[in-house]
Amino acid sequence: MALVVYNTLTHEKEPFVTIEPGKVRMYVCGPTVYDEAHVGHAMSSIVFDFVRRYLEHQGYQVRHVMNFTDVDDKIIARAAQIGEDPSAIARRYVEQYQEQLSRLNVLQPTVFPRVSQTIPEIVRMVAGLVESDHAYITASGDVYFRVRTDPDYGKLSRRKLADALAGTRVASSEEKLEEEDFALWKAARPGEPSWDSPWGRGRPGWHIECSAMSLHYLGDQIDIHGGGNDLVFPHHENEIAQTECFTGKPFARYWMHNGMLQLKGEKMSKSLGNLVTIDELLAAHDADVFRMIVAGSQYRKPLAFDADVLVDGERALARLRTALRPATGPVTTGPAVDALAGQVRQSRIAFEAAMDDDFNTAGALAALFDLVRAINTARDAGVAAGQSIAPFVELLLTVRLELRKAQQWALADKIRDELKVLGVVVKDTAQGSSWRMD
Ligand SMILES: [Zn+2]
The missing domain is CATH 3.40.50.620 (HUPs)
Structure with a gap:
């Protein structure tokens, strides 16, 4: 168009x-x-x-x-x-x-x-x-x-x-x-x-x-x-x-x-x-x-x-900005992320179609809000995934700690490296090990 x-x-x-x-x-x-x-x-x-x-x-x-x-x-x-x-x-x-x-x-x-x-x-x-x-x-x-x-x-x-x-x-x-x-x-x-x-x-x-x-x-x-x-x-x-x-x-x-x-x-x-x-x-x-x-x-x-x-404007702006919050969980693959990728394409098309129609900014905003919803859904799905794997990661780290105490370095390192491949980054400090999703 x-x-x-x-x-x-x-x-x-x-x-x-x-x-x-x-x-x-x-x-x-x-x-x-x-x-x-x-x-x-x-x-x-x-x-x-x-x-x-x-x-x-x-x-x-x-x-x-x-x-x-x-x-x-x-x-x-x-x-x-x-x-x-x-x-x-x-x-x-x-x-x-x-x-x-x-x-x-x-x-x-x-x-x-x-x-x-x-x-x-x-x-x-x-x-x-x-x-x-x-x-x-x-x-x-x-x-x-x-x-x-x-x-x-x-x-x-x-x-x-x-x-x-x-x-x-x-x-x-x-x-x-x-x-x-x-x-x-x-x-x-x-x-x-x-x-x-x-x-x-x-x-x-x-x-x-x-x-x-x-x-x-x-x-x-x-x-x-x-x-x-x-x-x-x-x-x-x-x-x-x-x-x-x-x-x-x-x-x-x-x-x-x-x-x-x-x-x-x-x-x-x-x-x-x-x-x-x-x-x-x-x-x-x-x-x-x-x-x-x-x-x-x-x-x-x-x-x-x-x-x-003005109150409506404040609310709309806050809603738009929710999409910009950093993700706390992992950015994974899965249906939510696939849906997000689809929505990015759709929102861009809808945004430009609205603006092409005599600069219909209200229609363009509606397209942006659809994107905000998809981003928030994908982020929530990611957070949920992060929460569901936590007990297993904790369990593996406990096992790894035991291995390290027993000076089984090769096995301990293998657990760390395999976790990294799965997107879990392990950090060892004097206080113990911590982890985060990459
Ligand atoms: Zn003039």
Whole structure:
């Protein structure tokens, strides 16, 4: 069976075929760094970590780009609120998030671009869109994308322009030509970070950064574009519009979106005051507990998260780890071991079949638990065998001790050597002889 991936663009599972054989170009939208990262961020990063690890397991070379939005209204507002420099706040949360990803056992992306370090690429792209009349400059020096120049606009979220507008708020002070147009560049305001551009000093709008970074680090076309499903509209819709109008080519082959983490049935959000930060999570729980919880859920569905879910995660992880206990008895041959060998093969097939079905991690875990059961059964059978031979080994060692007392060395050694052939290792010390199964 070959890998199929659910594509938000087509609403279907499609065979996974990369642009370049053996290589995957994957872009995943990262956080806006203005506050503590929460378990929702952790969930999304773990979902795409599973995707990346499985693709690498399948032999693909994955180039994984994840951005940090380090120039944004929220960062500027936060900076004003606490009287700190916006770039210092951003830097602090970037470093914290990178360290949290390591603690969550998430592989670090190949590249971590930041808006503040990608300004020339962003300016170049905006200029290209202005040149081709997909964007226009206002009297104040803002640059807007002209949505009506893109006949495909709305193809990802399946919204028509009128529907798209229903979700947006437009301030009457803005100089946009059409309500659906969105900002590519915002003219500088006093006290805000700004950079030079052909339209005067200013800073990028939110959406353009991902288009510019993806283009710069991965090329015109990419295999996977990922993010939370709250980004489908307007963020990803706008990314597609910008990139495809700029390059004239289809942007991403597979659009993958994870469901939102929900706390007690509500969407977790800062405004609802029900955030659990990654630091809070990791202070109380093993990172693998949270990875088990994420793996146990279908990534496109909402992940219900509360204290009970954590208890279930703890239990599942403990069960998985029982398979890793060292065997105390002998590793023998016999029906239990034959069954184990069979289960290893079966579990591998079932694991890959599940993962090939749009990264069904819950199905893959079920295959692992079948293997855990077989390992534990084989170990118990081995322990039982070890216990049943103990009286006979003890008897032979008593006889051997008598032989040694009678200086019958050759016979005593023969018993030791024959036991060794049977997998019983005898050790002689000043206190007497001990034995263990090899
Ligand atoms: Zn993005």
